[in-house]
Amino acid sequence: MSAAAHTSAIEPIIREKLSEKPILLMAHLVLGYPSIEENKKVIAQMVDAGVDLIELQIPFSEPIADGPVIAQANQAAIDAGFRVDAGLEAIAEITLTHDIPFLIMTYVNILHARGMGQFISDAAKAGVKGLIVPDLPLQEAGEAIAWSREAGLDWIQLMTPTSHDDRLAAIGAEADGFVYCVARRGVTGKNTSFDDSVGAFVTRCRAATKAPLAVGFGVKNAEDVAYLQGKAEIAVVGTAAIAAHREGGAEAVGRFFRGLRPAD
């Protein structure tokens, strides 16, 4: 199936929001960490603080693309008894409660264990608009991309600074919804210095796709978001929000996101 045949679920929403704001914020959280009830409180705070999209991570025991903070959150959620069925039920409730696009982020074995097609269909029923699966690279993802498009979901591709231009072009040609640009080498949650090298990388991504660009990995404060404004459509914040929650609970997450918006 070609990219042209798919009507993106998320891109029109992104374009509409961009007519009101210079840059959008996408938040990340780990389902079941510390509990699904607490997730719901955090999400309410995020939406209230003006977060535009939220990726909900379904925990996996081997999260190889995540740094220690998110990896430990994954393990803690599993240790606390997280189950995929309960996670999907919670997602269905969350997407009904809040009128912003939600995505599922997880690892391929979670999809495979349920049956790839079954998981994608269940995700669509739960009301998410897209899927992010970092250990299912382009050359292994053909079936998953086709099934997602059939179910009306966007399959979010990742671009990284180590990808050559021809690889970026191949990824960009298959992009649905937006492209997740990994701002630097390494896993989530380490310091990224937002400077010319990030700018140059985002320019390379822009040349490789018509889809909006989301930049993540290391976005932690208003300066980082301000740097990305005008370069990318979406700033992605994950680890820093978990840290804010650990320090001050759900309300602190709301305060954290309110403080990320560049001053008007």
Add this chain to the structure above:
Amino acid sequence: MSQGYFGAFGGAFIPEILHQTFAELTAAYEAARADADFWSEYLTVMENYSGRPTPLTYAENLSAAFGGRRIYIKREDLNQTGAHKANNVMGQGLLVKRMGKSRVIAETGAGQHGVATATMAARLGLECTIYMGAKDVARQRPNVFWMEQLGATVIPVTSGDQTLKDAVNEAMRDWVGSMDGTHYVLGTACGAHPFPEMVSWFQSVIGSEARGQILKQAGRLPDRVYACVGGGSNAMGIFQGFLDAPDVELIGVEAGGLGLATGLHAARLASADAEVGIAQGYKTYFLQDDDGQMKTTHSVAAGLDYVGVSPILANLHETGRARFIAATDAEVVEALKRLMKAEGIIGALESSHAVAGALRELPDTPEDTVILINLSGRGDKDIFTIADALHDPKWEAFIQEKADQYAKRANNPGDAS
């Protein structure tokens, strides 16, 4: 379908950030494989540094105890650092030099692969970092001691279960940030393409030697070849010498732990508890729950305590070319004792699984049966575990005495006695 599949198993399920690194590694491996000089350099290094070819020992006393059935033992325990691990790490080390990288990282469970990698790094002048679960660091202090003495940095991993699978994830995280000058020396025939194929290639030296040796000593090919299976690199090594001989039965022996019925084991192919899944970069049978979360495994041998298995072995299982069985912890300790007493060979607990599987099945074979056992490593590293299993009072008294001595020295730092 992408590269690196063996039937339905294998592949390269890696984050995009590693795509280029794997592309470069695959190209370097394929170029080395096509270069006969590289293989002959490898064989020369293994001959001069690791003691290859390792002997094939006819187990005369043990054979007599089984009515004259002939048992031959391939002595990978006589390699540098005492295991087949040396074959793989030296091969990858030579590849690292060829690629112009200056640092290696590795993960280790029992510590054997870590010691082998640290040895290779010292020999080839490479910087070396070893990731090890914090629980394994506590359990395997002698190996940590040697890694550090060899110049490696050992990093205890405190995430997850704090065991091997968490060390794998942590090593992968290091690599994601350091791939320009760093190579990840994977310890077994698992992981994303090209590792299963590349590690098997370096280990194939076992099988090619063993085939020539048994033809010379027994006058014919063996009826059966036994090897223990954790990740599966020693099994792949010896099986490759006989894959093209359909009359040679290939048998992999997995960790039966406390028994398959208890759930406390690491039998992926020999039990019905494993399912096909995709984790740690590749598709194979994993011990996982129905959500796809990896389970905790158990074995008396830390080196067999792995949740996945080589995709090449999974395919040999699926096609019926190899058969997989499990040996329990108790059977393994008995087999180790029996081999020591009968032949004067101290096998590793891992390798003793192959011995246990072979001895269990041998009475049901015809009297002229010839079997080959791959003894993948030596057992002196297991002295604490074996002594625990045997409850040897003299050993326990010795350890107590050493502990008292250290406590006394800690209280009186000036006393160097």
